[in-house]
Amino acid sequence: MDGMDRIPATRLSRLLTGWAADGPGALPRLLADALRELAERGDVAPGTALPSQRALASALGVSRSTVTSAYGLLEAEGRLESRHGSGSRLRASGAVGEPVGEGRLASFGTRDGVVDLSSGALEGLPAVADALDSLSGRDLAAALAGDGYLPYGLPRLRELLAEQYRAAGLPTSPDQILVTAGSQQALWLITQGLIEPGDTVVVEDPTYRGALEALRARGARLVPLPAYGSRSGSRTGSRTGTADAHDDGPAALARLTGRIRPRLVYLQPAVHNPTGRAMTGPTRRAWAAVLAERGLYTVEDNAYAELSLSEDGAPPPLAAQLPDGTTATIGTLSKLYWGGLRLGWIRASRPVIHRLAELRKSVDLSCPVVEQLLAVRLLQGLPEARARRRAQLRERLAAAERLLTVQAPHWRWERPAGGSALWVELPGTDAEATAQLARRAGVLVVPGPAFSAVDGFRSRLRLPFAARQDQHDPHDPLDQYDRLAAALPVLLHSADRAGPVR
Structure with missing residues (x-):
């Protein structure tokens, strides 16, 4: 971030993850300490203009006097300076620590007693343990004949993944596959290898927040277009999350490319995070027509495709409708099988795969070979794994909808x-402030602006409905409830206190 920029209140609030729960003391002191730490770590650049006291108070769900006092404490320490007409700016301290990002990974390894709704990650399927039990030394014998460094991936795994794409109607050879340590590494490689700082990248609004973080870290100029999942939903969730042909994303892209030339377009056509929607056939054709006509490079992120609730599964890749060599498609086994299985991939042209593999060598010479052998086994059981996960998700979704319909009928x-x-709308309520208030009561939840390139969707929350608590106490009667049920009373109380979006 340029030191002369003003950081939006919504983004600053996400950087301040956990600031009011780290220890005893008055809120102004805790807030001042958290702001000082951000400056020392380099998460907010020296010279950055802080939000107005009113705006930050609204985003944090605290009184304006709390923010005024915190700013005053920092100014007394010489960490903050006020300039007439430009507000309050942080001053450098010289200390540099490890950046915290915008809190996307803050939930991993959280403290006991915290109800974590900041991640929708699921528990592993039993198929992972079964596949591991079936491996033997004979499976590893061929790999042991080499040095074990496979920057492109295990040949047998690359062949199986290529077969999957061919079966879906997208001609693919093994040398068009790069195996990665999960879909997040795949996304990082693409941002580092295909984008230069200052390049324009078109994203949906909202979109996957991990992609926003990776693109911002690379210095990309983000241009948001309406996502097919951005409209208001029904109260009961009676309509399924599919997009209509009249959605204006493709039309907006056509207008945009009449003025600028994006380096690439980032889309989630199969299952969209955070909305959970899927492109219908007409919508996919509309996107494909504009992308092909304008010759735009497309990154198709299908990380959530295997979590489709449809009996037919996810649709064929959008890349099958686009010219060869103009797409990079991301996939993973981590969402379907288990987050601890760090196995993803990129499907792209041979020159792009070579470029990304060379980049990958600078940070990671190979995914673990044993894990790739395990993936080979798991790919052979995809239909059964999909059916089991689909039934699980449907059951938990139905339970979550019953819960919300009764306890939060206005959502x-x-x-x-x-x-x-679920991509939930809190009509007339500031979800950013709701999330901050809930956090201070021990519930972590992600508000809508975290998924927006322009800090939009201030009345939205993403509520995972399928995750279970990590720790189970057989004597605890609450153990029968999932995270959403345990957190909902706190969220409702926080929403009542948060007030309207300002």
Whole structure:
């Protein structure tokens, strides 16, 4: 971030993850300490203009006097300076720590007693343990004949993945596959290898927040277009999350490319995070027509495709409708089988795969070979794994909708076509402040602006409906409830206190 920029209140609030729960003391002191730490770590650049006291108070769900006092404490320490007409700016301290990002990974390894709704990650399927039990030394014998460094991936795994794409109607050879340590590494490689700082990248609004973080870290100029999942949902979730042909994303892209030339377009056509929607056939054709006509490079992120709730599963890749060599498609086994299985891939042209593999060598010479052998086994059981996960998600979705219909009848959502979370609208309520208030009561939840390139969707929350608590106490009567049930009373109380979007 340029030191002369003003950081939006919504983004600053996400950087301040956990600031009011780290220890005893008055809120102004805790807030001042958290702001000082951000400056020392380099998460907010020296010279950055802080939000107005009113705006930050609204985003944090605290009184304006709390923010005024915190700013005053920092100014007394010489960490903040006020300039007439430009507000309050942080001053450098010289200390540099490890950046915290915008809190996307803050939930992993959280403290006991915290109800974590910031991630929709699921528990592993038993198929992972079964596949591991079936491996033997004979499976590893061929790999042991080499040095074990496979920057492109295990040949047998690459062949199986290529077969999957061919079966879906997208001609693919093994040398068009790069195996990665999960879909997040795949996304990082693409942002580092295909984008230069200052390049324009078109994203949906909202979109996957991990993609926003990776693109911002690369210095991309983000241009948001309406996502097919951005409209208001029904109260009961009676409509499934599929997009209509009249959605204006493709038309907006056509207008945009009449003025600028994006380096690439990032889309989630199969199952969209955070909305859970899926492109219908007409919508996919509309996107494909504009992308092909304008010759735009497309990154198709299908990380959530295997969590489709449809009996037919996810549709064929959008890349099958686009010219060869103009797409990079991301996939993973981590969402379907288990987050601990760090196995993803990129499908792209041979020159792009070579470029990304060379980049990958600088940070990671190979995914673990044993894990790739395990993936080979798991790919052979995809239909059974999909059916089991689909039944699990449907059951938990139905339970979550019953819960919300009774306890939060004024909230709105649209039944997702896939994924493990609901994109919930809190009509007239500031979801950013709701999330901050809930956090201070021990519930972590992600508000809508975290998924927006322009900090939009201030009345939205992403609510995972399928995740269970990590720790189970057989004597605890609450153990029968999932995270959403345990957190909902706190969320409702926080929403009542948060007030309207300002």
